Amino acid sequence: MKYVLYRPEEMSEEQWQIYAALRDTRSIYDDPFFDPDFARLVGEVRSDTHIGFVSDREGVFAVWPLHIRPGNWARPIGSPFSDWNGPILTEDTELSPQEILAGFDISGMTTQGYMPVSFDKAPELERVGANMTDLSVGWDAFFADQQKRWPKHFKKMRRLDRNIARDFSEMRYAWDDKSDASFERLLELKQSQYARTGYHDVLKAPWTRALFDRLRTFEGPRLRGRLSTISFDGAFAAGEFNLQSDTVLHGWITAFEQSFGNYSPGNRLVQELLESMSGDGLRLYDAGPGLDHYKRHYANLQMPIETGVLTGHAERLTPARVAGRAWRIGEQVMPGKASSLMARARRRMDQIASVETSLAGRASGILTALQHRPV
Numbered sequence: 150m151k152y153v154l155y156r157p158e159e160m161s162e163e164q165w166q167i168y169a170a171l172r173d174t175r176s177i178y179d180d181p182f183f184d185p186d187f188a189r190l191v192g193e194v195r196s197d198t199h200i201g202f203v204s205d206r207e208g209v210f211a212v213w214p215l216h217i218r219p220g221n222w223a224r225p226i227g228s229p230f231s232d233w234n235g236p237i238l239t240e241d242t243e244l245s246p247q248e249i250l251a252g253f254d255i256s257g258m259t260t261q262g263y264m265p266v267s268f269d270k271a272p273e274l275e276r277v278g279a280n281m282t283d284l285s286v287g288w289d290a291f292f293a294d295q296q297k298r299w300p301k302h303f304k305k306m307r308r309l310d311r312n313i314a315r316d317f318s319e320m321r322y323a324w325d326d327k328s329d330a331s332f333e334r335l336l337e338l339k340q341s342q343y344a345r346t347g348y349h350d351v352l353k354a355p356w357t358r359a360l361f362d363r364l365r366t367f368e369g370p371r372l373r374g375r376l377s378t379i380s381f382d383g384a385f386a387a388g389e390f391n392l393q394s395d396t397v398l399h400g401w402i403t404a405f406e407q408s409f410g411n412y413s414p415g416n417r418l419v420q421e422l423l424e425s426m427s428g429d430g431l432r433l434y435d436a437g438p439g440l441d442h443y444k445r446h447y448a449n450l451q452m453p454i455e456t457g458v459l460t461g462h463a464e465r466l467t468p469a470r471v472a473g474r475a476w477r478i479g480e481q482v483m484p485g486k487a488s489s490l491m492a493r494a495r496r497r498m499d500q501i502a503s504v505e506t507s508l509a510g511r512a513s514g515i516l517t518a519l520q521h522r523p524v
Contacts, residue, residue: 157192
C-alpha cells in the first residue's frame with residue numbers, strides 16, 4: 150500500500166485526471182465540494198492544502214484533500230466552508246478513514262459535514278440529517294406536495310406576495326446575478342449578521358475572500374458558482390451565493406436586508422431558485438443540517454452527515470489533543486445545560502481554528518468571541 154500527500158502545485162495533470170475519474174465513479178460524490186477543481190482553487194489561496202493519494206498495484210483507490218494544521222492535525226479542504234467532505238473512495242475499499250489518516254502519518258482530524266463511508270456510524274462521530282430538496286418529480290409536483298405538508302407556511306407566503314405587490318412596483322428575481330454590487334452587498338450583509346449575532350466572521354480572513362472571488366467567476370466541467378438574488382424596486386433584498394455540480398445546487402452563503410424582513414425575502418428567494426433549478430437540469434438542492442424555518446418547509450429528503458473527531462495515530466496525541474478529548478467526554482457526562490454550554494464553546498473554537506491560519510488570527514478571534522458572545 151502506498152500513501153502520498155501532495156501539495157496541489159506539485160500534482161501533474163494526470164494526477165488531477167485520476168482524482169476526477171475517481172470522483173466520477175460514484176454518484177454519492179456528485180457534490181461541488183468533492184470536485185477536484187474546488188480543491189485546486191482552495192490550494193491557490195491556502196498553503197496548508199494537501200491532496201492525499203492511496204494506491205496499490207491496481208492503482209489509486211482513495212483521494213483525500215485536506216488541510217494539514219499544526220501538530221499534524223487535519224481539517225477538511227476549504228474548512229469551515231466545506232459543508233461536505235471526506236475521502237473519495239472506490240466502492241470496494243475496506244480501509245477505514247482512521248487507517249487512511251494513519252497511513253498519511255496524520256494524528257487525527259476535526260470534521261463537520263463528513264460523508265459517511267458506510268451505513269454503520271463511526272463511533273467517534275455524531276450523525277445527523279442534512280436537508281435536501283429532491284426535484285426529480287418536477288417543480289409542479291414537488292410544490293403541490295409541499296403545500297399539502299405545510300399549508301400554513303404557504304398560505305403565509307401567498308399573503309406576503311400580496312403585500313409585496315401592494316408595497317412595491319417591481320419584485321425582480323435573478324437566477325444568475327452577475328452584478329458586482331449584488332455580490333458585494335451579499336457579503337456585507339453576511340458580515341453584518343456575524344457582527345450582530347456575535348459569531349466569528351469567517352469571511353474576514355484574506356484567503357476566504359480570495360477563494361470566493363475565484364469561485365464567483367469559475368466555470369469548470371462540473372463546478373461553478375451561482376449568485377441568485379431578489380430585489381424590490383431595484384433595492385437588494387436577499388441573495389444566495391451557491392456552488393453547483395451538474396445535478397446538485399448547494400445552499401451556501403445567504404443573507405437578506407433587515408429592512409425587508411417583514412416580507413420574508415429569504416423564503417421567497419429559496420422558492421424562486423428551486424423552481425429555476427428544476428428547469429435548469431439540477432435535481433437536488435442541499436440546505437445542510439438543522440431545521441431552520443425555511444429548511445423544513447422546502448426539504449423532502451434527508452441524508453446522513455457526520456461531525457466530530459477522527460483519530461489517526463492515537464499514540465501521538467499531544468497534550469492539547471488529550472485536553473480536547475477530555476472536553477468532549479465532559480460534554481457527554483455533564484448535566485444538560487452545562488453540556489450544551491461546553492458543546493457551544495467547542496464548536497466556536499473549532500470554527501475559529503479552522504478559518505484562521507495564523508496564531509494572531511486565532512487569538513484575535515477567540516478574544517472577540519469572549520468579548521461579544523460569551524458562552
